[in-house]
Amino acid sequence: MEKPVISIRHLVKKFPAGKGEFTALKGIDLEFNTGEFAGLIGPSGSGKTTLLNIIGSLDAPSTGEALVLGNSIGQLSAKEAARLRKHSLGFIFQSYNLLAVHTVYENVEFPLLLLDYSASERKKMVLEALEWVGLTNKIDSRPPKLSGGECQRVAIARAMVKKPSLVLADEPTANLDADNSHHILKTMETLNRELKTTFLFATHDEKVIGYLRRKIFLKDGRVDKDEWVK
């Protein structure tokens, strides 16, 4: 049997709050396999972002274990976590988080600069990624000149350009209208199918939920329901 991409066991996350503690995740057990197109669904404050951040090695569990691509998140040093993100993870944020003074091309090229690709390899990969999202005509524009949908497509290209094993998308459509949302989601669906990239969303947007093949409902820091779409 194939090893799971993500394997979470008894995961608890507590935050200091005032004098005491606030438990945002109260014992999560989940597994994800290669090529999944899954989403964490739940109301605001249910712990979606918290869980995504831990899977993305930006945060560490309080207790329990999160294995991502064979790495135990709590045990990684800051350097090892950075290496995991650099090589294997792609992030897509609600607010795009593009570098405003860099062009579309430079934004997408950014993750490759960290990976020692030659200039010609980088160029080939960036153009390919921009083709996936249909933005080859905006190469030299800068983010402030782009629409929200275009920005999010740049962000997807940036997350996908190094062909990571896992893409984590936190509310990627929250700032988009219906048309743009559908366009984005179709793009991600295609990439998921063609590149076998695992996608994990955090969302409460009905439009996104409609595309998911696995829906995990979080409620108050616990998994409420975990269902596969046939």
Next chain:
Amino acid sequence: MKIAIKLAYRNLTGAGLRTWLNVLVLSFSFVVILFMKGVMSGWDLQAKTDMTQWEIAGGQYWHQLYDPFDPFTLSDSHAPIPPQLSDELAAGDMVPLLITQGSIYPQGRLQSVLIKGIPAKQSLLKLPTHRLDTVTDAYPAIIGAMMARNLKLEIGQYVTIRWRDVNGTFDAHDILITDIFSSNVPSAEAGQIYLPLETLQEMLSLSGQATILTFRDEKKERPAVEGFTLKTKETLTASIDEMLKTKEVGQGILYLILLLLAMLAIFDTQVLSIFKRQKEIGTYIALGYTRGQVVGLFTVEGALHSVLAALVGALYGTPLLWWVAKNGWAMPIDTSEFGVPIAQTLYPVFSLGLVVSTTLLVVLITTIVSYWPSRKIAKMNPTEALRGKIQ
């Protein structure tokens, strides 16, 4: 590092006006510091040149008892000119100087002076000694402009001097000011008058004697001369270096203020950008940067200000500094009151070493100032940075 420079450059130029404002302030400090350092080395060069031309030429022999800081030694510090030097003397490559202590009575006031006897026909020093070659009842004398101003003396004026001869007897005579020269060399002007050597030797009954022997050729092998001490040009100009060193301390404070101003602007920008760009910092980390690399990026960004400042400074500084080096810098105040050797118009000297060392120093300081606030990034929590919530 290459990536960091590339990204830093993009971020910096992308930041626009603020960057250029900082760069401008920094480049201004650059140019002013260079200018002032250039003035110092120009001053040093000029003071030494003036001193060489007006006073010490290629070096001097001093009578072994002569001490310029102790006028009481003067009555004993003279000896017959050693015969072994007569060739140089005859060729005009050596000028004997006899010095004694005396007083002058301008407008009836008493002022003590050094009376120096120098051959009227010498051409080794720039002193206008040919003006001593005059026949008058009074002794012909030349004085420096500083003296003339202090004593309110003018060319053509008569004034009485008094001195003691070797036997200790007082004697007095009138002198006639035949010329006033301006040398910028206080040690050749202040508190002294020049008379023809023969006149002074006669006045003191010290025929054929001298206190100082100034020679032209500084390279020539100089054997020891009985009764005299050799003073090389380096030893004689050392006092200028010392004097300039004390001036440099004062200037250092000005550099410090200038640099501080520029550094404050950069420090402020760094602190602000670390605060304002939290999301960007979070993004870098999410994309696989270590926090150390982000610190490096921000440090390079700050340090790059100084590199841009050097370039911008070169743009307007090069023609500006080149112009003052060529046309000189007229001192806005009357320099003769300074009591230190300084010309009314200074020609700054900008050496390559000066430019390079100043640039390196400013780049180094800017880097440190940029690094200091950036260390804070290393303590940031990436998830909080991404949310932009750190206060």
